[in-house]
Amino acid sequence: MINSxxxxxxxxxxxxxxxxxxxxxxxxxxxxxxxxxxWIVFFIWILFGKSYLKKRNL
Known part of the structure; x- marks a missing residue:
């Protein structure tokens, strides 16, 4: 779910x-x-998006 x-x-x-x-x-x-x-927002999402989604789902 996080990957999607x-x-x-x-x-x-x-x-x-x-x-x-x-x-x-x-x-x-x-x-x-x-x-x-x-592009700054895009690369920040690529670098930190998964960890943000993991923290948000806890």
């Missing part, structure tokens, strides 16, 4: 990236300050 939530979180973040990029491309914005923040 962990992978679901990764899938959600990837879909969020596509949504952000699509929205910014509509407005003609090529570079955004949101992009580095997204």
């Amino acid at each position: 939530k962990y992978l679901g979180g990764i899938a959600f973040l990837i879909l969020l990236l596509f949504l952000i990029e699509f929205t910014l491309s509509i407005y003609g914005i090529e570079e955004s300050i949101m992009f580095p923040f997204f």
